[in-house]
Amino acid sequence: MSEGAMIQPTTATPPAAAPTASSQPSIMLDCQGLTRIYHEGPQDITVLDGLDLQVHAGERVAIVGSSGSGKTTLLNLLGGLDRPSAGRVMIGGEPLDKLKEAALGRFRNRYIGFVYQFHHLLAEFTAVENAALPLIVRGLRKKDAEKRAMAILERVGMQARAEHKPGELSGGERQRVAIARALVTDPSLMLMDEPTGNLDQTTASSILAMMDELARESACAFVIVTHDVSLAAHQDRVLKLDGGKLVEEVG
Numbered sequence: 517m518s519e520g521a522m523i524q525p526t527t528a529t530p531p532a533a534a535p536t537a538s539s540q541p542s543i544m545l546d547c548q549g550l551t552r553i554y555h556e557g558p559q560d561i562t563v564l565d566g567l568d569l570q571v572h573a574g575e576r577v578a579i580v581g582s583s584g585s586g587k588t589t590l591l592n593l594l595g596g597l598d599r600p601s602a603g604r605v606m607i608g609g610e611p612l613d614k615l616k617e618a619a620l621g622r623f624r625n626r627y628i629g630f631v632y633q634f635h636h637l638l639a640e641f642t643a644v645e646n647a648a649l650p651l652i653v654r655g656l657r658k659k660d661a662e663k664r665a666m667a668i669l670e671r672v673g674m675q676a677r678a679e680h681k682p683g684e685l686s687g688g689e690r691q692r693v694a695i696a697r698a699l700v701t702d703p704s705l706m707l708m709d710e711p712t713g714n715l716d717q718t719t720a721s722s723i724l725a726m727m728d729e730l731a732r733e734s735a736c737a738f739v740i741v742t743h744d745v746s747l748a749a750h751q752d753r754v755l756k757l758d759g760g761k762l763v764e765e766v767g
């Protein structure tokens with residue numbers, strides 16, 4: 517993925533690591549020796565300690581772990597929102613540490629989708645305007661961005677509510693818009709932090725069914741941080757963050 521390819525205002529460029537019919541699914545996310553140490557006064561707190569993680573295109577991985585084990589720290593490093601103290605994150609073969617801030621911003625916009633527990637939608641914008649935002653940031657014309665956003669809102673069952681602002685939507689509907697916003701750029705890697713965390717069981721189940729469908733249809737790699745046992749059990753692998761490293765959960 518060269519930077520030249522990254523800044524094209526198109527969603528058609530395939531990621532470098534996209535699988536082909538003749539090959540095994542390729543590695544979309546590759547972390548090696550990932551370490552994050554926070555310095556607090558004279559004290560060093562090692563949260564991630566030489567962690568390794570590989571996720572293939574089209575694979576869904578749940579990350580579980582006790583409070584304070586470093587799940588958010590890990591997601592922030594995977595998404596290029598924070599830099600590791602040591603080790604490397606590669607997405608589609610591109611090492612994030614080689615990218616300067618502006619290039620990293622463009623890379624994030626093009627290849628990574630984020631969904632947070634609290635949707636972070638802009639209150640004064642409608643659902644379709646919120647979902648179109650990453651494409652506007654990328655330089656697409658508003659009309660074209662909103663056309664694409666409408667198509668994604670339809671996929672998440674929100675087309676009838678497209679002109680409503682977040683304050684007029686239910687929690688589950690807002691989360692659907694947040695997922696649409698993350699999907700609108702056709703990302704190679706989707707990072708989700710407790711995507712069903714503030715939803716009731718029925719709404720969480722419908723979001724989960726929708727995520728299943730989306731994952732089946734795409735070559736996107738999913739990393740989902742959750743305390744929700746049923747959400748974790750739905751994924752291809754469950755990894756537990758413990759002592760700064762990831763351990764496969766069997767069962």
Ligand SMILES: Nc1ncnc2c1ncn2[C@@H]1O[C@H](COP(=O)(O)OP(=O)(O)OP(=O)(O)O)[C@@H](O)[C@H]1O
Binds near residue numbers: 583588
């Ligand atoms: N900026 C920071 N400076 C110092 N320590 C930090 C910083 N951010 C996080 N920590 C510490 O790092 C550890 C891991 O935090 P993190 O938020 O990644 O955990 P988590 O697994 O996401 O927790 P939770 O499930 O409660 O959200 C905690 O002990 C936290 O206090």
